[in-house]
Amino acid sequence: MQFRVYRYDPDKDDKPYMKDYEVELEPTDQMLLDALVRIKEQDDSLSLRRSCREGVCGSDAMNINGKNGLACTTKLSELKQPVELKPLPGLPVIRDLIVDMTQFFKQYHSIKPYLVNNDPPPEKERLQSPEDREELNGLYECILCACCSTSCPSFWWNPDKFVGPAGLLHAYRFLADTRDQAAAERLDNLEDPYRLFRCHSIMNCVDVCPKGLNPTEAIGKIKTMMVKRAV
Amino acid sequence: MSDLTVKKQRPVWFNLSPTNLPVPGLVSIFHRISGILLFAGIIWFLFLLDMSLTSPLGFAHFTSYMAHPVVKLVMLVLLWAFLHHFCAGVRYLLMDVHIGVKLPTARMSSFAVFAVSLILTVILGVRLW
Amino acid sequence: MVNRIVVGAHYGLKDWLAQRISAVVMAAYTILFGIVWVSGGPFSYNSWKSLFSQGWMRFATLLFVLSMLYHAWVGVRDIWMDYVKNTGLRLLLEVVTVLWLVGCGGWAVQVLWRS
């Protein structure tokens, strides 16, 4: 099977280039990550992040034939050859397929991604009805792989100011949690022309999310909460 | 520490090829392009409105001006821009009230935006010509 | 690097909402205009002129123009925000945009209310 991979090692390369690989696959090699492991056996200088190989840790996000996705859950049989692999768009490349995710996590941290409840904790669990818990479905499953944010043009142009789909999905995860008491501050934190309102419902994020989540929908719900608060 | 050891500016690539853009993304970028065209067209529309409403003579000027093929072409482009912006806008308004935000519907509605705005452009364009 | 994100230019919602409301106004006007256009007789100076001399039409058109100006302002500003990274240049472009739109608005009023 044929691959074209983005290569860049600041230690020796002036600028990035595409390198071709031809790999013999075993019948057990189902996913793109399996093929990348074989390429690495040929050429140990190819660098990429990977860990759980089952789509739950979010390490091996990359741009596959023009679309962001996880190498470990992308089936080889569904890929057009030569498979073109590039790092996630819009983030600075450290090396090969490894990008610097500082900006992405900075935005995630900026939404205060933790439950705030200042009541003294009860002896037992804080009660939550199954219906209220259901509100968190489609939100808490995010694996922070950055496929969404790095496919979002608004995030490309303002990564320092726009929170991006992943961060906003998490923001809504806490806004939607009946146990959280910081809704007002959370909305204040986003009431800004850049932080939330750079989202133009382009929906690239939804198109690429390997977990099938819908940041656009979550962002819409944040906007509705804001309108309800203001009007 | 890493800040000190980074000698070179790290490269960044942007996934700009329109062939990589999903249909909802295409609707969005055309929404922006059509918006820019309409913004530029505001002054021209005002000029036309002014001309057509000044006097019967101005109106005559206006009709002959409008008959010019180049003007017609510009008009056609702006007509498309308006219709696309209109249809896409309606789609966004619906999404703002949480209608059609799931991926399959969003894809379908994007196709619909392109189809409806182009069909309307053709129909109105034929009338205009 | 100091981890600092400056937030709180509290006009995001206002502009976003205004853009939606102005869009609805313009959409309504467009449909209204379409109906008038289709139901009206042949297109002539007199019919055209008399349409725009009616009070309600002037009022509706004025609303449309105002909506359009605000709508265009937010939309164009969004574009500057995305693509122009230099703050000084962005401010300049935003000022020019506002002045331009205000000028257009003035002209529109003049066109509509010229007897």
Added chain:
Amino acid sequence: MANVGRNTPVRKFDAVVVGAGGAGLRAALQLSEAGLKCAVLSKVFPTRSHTVAAQGGVGASLGNMGEDNWNWHMYDTVKGSDWLGDQDAIEFMVRTAPEVVIELEHFGMPFDRNEDGTIYQRPFGGHSMNFGEKPVQRSCCAADRTGHAMLHALYQRNVRANTQFFVEWMALDLIRDPSGQVLGVTALEMETGEVMVFHARATLFATGGAGRIYTSTTNAFINTGDGLGMAARAGIPLEDMEFWQFHPTGVAGAGVLITEGVRGEGGYLLNKNGERFMERYAPNLKDLASRDVVSRAMATEIKEGRGAGKEGDCVLLKLDHLGAEVIDKRLPGIREIAKKFANVDPVKDPIPVVPTVHYQMGGIPTNYHGEVVVPKNGNANSVVPGFYAAGECGCASVHGANRLGTNSLTDLLVFGKASGDSIIRFLKENPGLKDLPKDAGDRSLSRLARLESQTNGESYAEVAKDMRRTMQMHCGVFRFPDTLAEGVKKIREISDRVTRTEIKDKSKVFNTARIEALELDNLIEVARATMVSADARTESRGAHDRSDHHERDDVNWLKHTLWYKEGDRLDYKPVNLKPLTAESIEPKVRTY
């Protein structure tokens, strides 16, 4: 590599935590909230740690679904461990479990709920009511993404507590002074290739397991036993390394985990004749018997020609009878995995599964405070000052010869927190920071220098492959005396080859070849410990099943193995059968 020299930079901390999975994060939280200056090192961004892959739940006798109490949980855990677990640690764990689960809920963990708003609990393998009578609902879960939800909640709480993370730093070696006290670690910043000394008054290892010593494992690529390798190189023994849990339900071929929660929710296993074979092996708990029992039953079915699939090398996990609604609500991740990795939709078809290496019961020996203990001057459990271990890399030992499902998450919460508390105590009692020994960074620097200058060596990937193959062939579900003996020989040869591995890539920047070669140094210690310990233990207990000694032998083998790297030496220490307050649970025949 220019930075390999004597002038390695040093940073000082109150405590350094190696690993940012569940145990590391829980401990770090304790330390940060106590206002200590604490560094957390992790090879990956914290939410990518392997805790994220835990599915079925965390065990705690909350009693939300009916009667339950810690005595029952304790009995199940001791019985599950095949009496190799230390009963003081087990009592401590099961009694603390409800408290740490409730805490986690307060941190924001999105547990599933019952109608009355309490945490939903599901049945799980080996967990029973009234001392083995019938299954109990004890596993607190968030759909089938409990580990993911837990890891994120813990990370988020650490963000709130301003914990200082060193992300994509790989710890290389433990620093001990001549008295044996631990004074931190050396570590490599992956992005730059720089080495730094983390000089600390207390060091906690929470580096997780080492399933990557096997070919077929549910474990992530990062599970390379780094803590165990570092400890072994520093002269610390590894305890009970012969006990490796084979999870009954790994997706055939891919090795990806299918939670026991599937069986907890009512799924069951079938052989090729469509027979629910677990009824024969465990008439009482059937498919919810403990994992070693189920895995052996599956391997027996396959061996005796009743395996399903084209090659007859798997069995089938049926759950379609649960209905799409239950599957989508309680097991959505499983449906996703089955579709992706097994190409079946479990709503319609059964999933082909095989027993797959999953969890290491052994590890760095600790007491129930998370303090690392080694035999010294006649005391089998003498504390190594300044050194702690928690989570899968530690061995308290609560899992003994076989871990119950859900007890791993309980383990990492309970002992993560306990070791954090122990560190806080230790730091209060021992204010000053002892000087670093002169040779603090030497071992790491020479390892790096060796890799840097190695020529005509073997590819690290080839050697690693041979190691995994050897472990898989010689130390599987069923173990045979001759293959074990041969395995010891082979693994020693491979161990030699590891000292001559070569990397082609010499770049400083994010050199993953170097990382993998360094990981292999750790893996091979774990592999050797496993093979040598397994070869020596001539009985069958829990996950360790020998063809020449089918029975458990409490007379000779009711004891923990301790393996020392130096000369592959083995030592043993007694199992603690005396709980803290409860009555001792005396060994008896184990049936489910």
